[in-house]
Amino acid sequence: MSGALSGKTALVTGGGRGIGRAISERLGRDGARVAVHYGRDERAAKETVAAIEAAGGHAFAVRAELGVPGDAETLWAAFDEQAEGVDILVNNAGTNKAVDGTLQRIGEVTTEDFDHLFAVNTKAPFFIVQQGLGRLRDGGRIINVSTGLTRGAAKPELIAYAMTKGAVDVFTSTLAKDLGPRGITVNAVAPGAVDTEMNAGWLRGEANTEARQRVGAISPLGRVADPTDVGDVVAFLASDDSRWVTGQWIDATGGALL
Template identity: 75%
Template structure:
């Protein structure tokens, strides 16, 4: 599989800023956390249950010359936002960049087979948690800050039926993004969503990495002729976190490699 692995030079354009990346220990979240660290931010790496993966991410950030700390909170449960911010406050005195990345897809399930319990869990983790994490984080987020929500290309390209419930959770995130941008503009806080397509992560490993046919099909969907990798999404997030994006807010950024053309 052709991939993009080149690391950009460290510009330190986020020096002096503190970031929190939910779900920052693996996949897209880890790539974003590492990129923000290389750009100079002090990064809070949130994780749900895998402390080893979170520590590995923090160690990688520090090995590249950055600073990081870990934040544990199991999302989708009562008190998740409160627990997250309590853990964060013990290690930081404010926030400049919030990346709502943590999410689950629930697997590929036909609409007729989605259970109420599975539906509720998807919305609890993917929609309710970022809403209340953000709500409770606004008192910590400094003026001129950045909120970056990870959406999905499925909300614009039309979801496969077996990912309908998942796509609905991300559709809610799109509305959240556009509306919150209007609410926070007076504080010079921008709010944007980055929408990946299929990305080569553990979440997609069971069908993508195991099938040359699947890899070929996904690659063919992009004019760039390859499957996306986490660093592709991290680059977009780094732009949205930077001062360069100060005039961009309320936007849904297509990061599908052109697959929606």
């Protein structure tokens, strides 16, 4: 498939579901060969690979659980088995939940919860980038997925999660300065609430109609975001059209912070 990213290789962490799947499929449609990373959901990753290939693109799955010792090494070893070098690295994988799967305010967060969130959302991207620099070609792209929670949309039940993404924001701007001489741009995309499987429990179905209307009303555009709304922003940052944009925090909340 020819397109703006023809001849490029992309790695999308958490690329099999939700926003990650939308990113993977869009990059695939733009011509990139996409490494769809997953931690546990092999079925979703393979479905995403199949969808990209059915649309005429090229993709392969890469497994590595993040947030555990040796995660970056495992990821790159799996990647190296199927590709040589990378042009676009999207740090999308993340979690906003504690170890027990709940959202927690400060009084409920344990040290285990705190360490888990930072291990997946902050430490993993840091070392994935660190160990990927030798594989990342000059003129490449690094795109980190942040959140609108770091710029004014504070939610007490997501305090530790927001802190992990605040660190990612600093990582983004500092890394942009460090890698600029190589022509590598580094940017962060910050979504708000998005209609994904992760949010299905409170955002989908008749029982959640009121919540969906309330969330949609936060945006001047009057609706809840679809994963493709974020994926298309990432595609711009992955393309040559964004060559003069680096170190930026891109608001992809649909104007929810206005």
